[in-house]
Amino acid sequence: MNNCINQMRTLRYKITIRPETDGTYTVIVPSLPGCLTFGDTIEEALEMAKEAIEAYIESLAARGIDIPVEEDQIEATITVEANA
Template sequence: MKKVTYLAILEPASTGYSVYFPDFPGCISFGETIDKANAMAQEALSLHYYGMEKDGDTIPSPTQTLDPEATKGNLVCPITIYPELYSEERRNRRVKTNTTIPAWLKEKAEAQGINFSRILETALLERLES
């Protein structure tokens, strides 16, 4: 499984740590502690990377070193993500969708304990595979 590591800058703030990635302008996050900042950085980077891939944008190569003067007073942390795993999780997450059926049909199905989501998913899969 592919993994990539990018450098994150954790900038101390009065209530925690602001996080940004030199390789991904606009990819920012925040955490109240270093551990939370790292976890939030991983989530932000995963989502940003996923969005860029989905949009067909060029993914930048990881910067290996940063200018010490530019990072003075901040923490530099390597953040590793697994883009394929994140993409698969996003694709398979459950999403809510609205459907409309006759009231009598809904009542009858509920009386029999039918799982609407399972029925819809099964029917859609059957339809798409035929």
């Protein structure tokens, strides 16, 4: 008998949405390496991102790998001036 009980938790992940030249949107989940998806609209891209994150987490859990969380991260934006 397995004594390990999986608890349902609410996890939050920051995403980056990048508009592409073809009019689609790419979503990247920095805390989950390799987790990215896209959609034809921002709304579709967000829905696809949710599905991609859920599948990524399920895959990690099935392999017994710790699920990354962002609770200890600090987010900041830095503005620089550059001749670019």
